[in-house]
Amino acid sequence: MEAELTALAVSGATTLVGLMVSETWTQARDRVARFFARGGDQGSAVEELGRSQQELLAARAAQDELAGADIEAEWRTRLRRILQDDPQAAEELRCLLAELGPSVDDNHGASVHNSISGGVQNGPVVQGQSFSGLTFGVPGRVTPEQGASGQ
Template sequence: MEAELAALAASGATTLVGLMVSETWTQARDRIARFFARGSDEDVVAEELRLSQEELTAARASEDELAAADVEAIWRTRMRRALQSAPEAAEELRLLLAELDPGLKTESAHSVHNSISGGVQHGPVIQGQNFTGLTFHTTGTVPPDQTAGDV
């Protein structure tokens, strides 16, 4: 469970930092402040978020990747600590991230197992969606039992 919370915290921090430099930051800031405050003074958290946003904006403007990474690291640590102290907040954070960043794919605790049946496959078999730029290197030979005359 610890690894799952750490992954969620990392994903949350990445989303948070991305939102800080987006047009939707103003709407997102209040929701995020509420999440971190958890009944405490939201204004204090909102001010910390504002200062981080200013620091991140300055870091990006000066192309200081280390400073930008520091801002993300600070919020990743805060998210991880918030989730450790209140594990029930994990679902709240997942929902918040999904709402604030609909394109975000969060790690799932589920496994997918596929099997192929119905004969011998003489080439690659791919399952999934949205494939682009695939290249298959084959010898160009057809197995003896599937020649052109055997149609």
């Protein structure tokens, strides 16, 4: 059971941090704060979440992956403690993750959002899953399909 709670805490922290840097954070924040307040002062939970979000945004802007990982670890620890102290919290967290987490399409697996930042891409960038038959032409080169007859 401990491994299951740890996995749930990891999933919850990952989802939480992902939400903090998304457009949906403002809608999700109060729902998440209610979970962390556990019937107590929701205002302080909102403040803590807000501080973490600001720190996370600053870390991402500075490309400080370690600071971002530290923020996620802090929330993972809090989640694990809540799950250990309150057996009913696990089901509540599962419901919260199902409500706020990435949607899943039964036919195609989890939805994915990819982004590219920084640097210069001097060619095609392809992000996705299950590609086949992709061809990128290079000026002045003859592809095997063109062979000698395509010149």
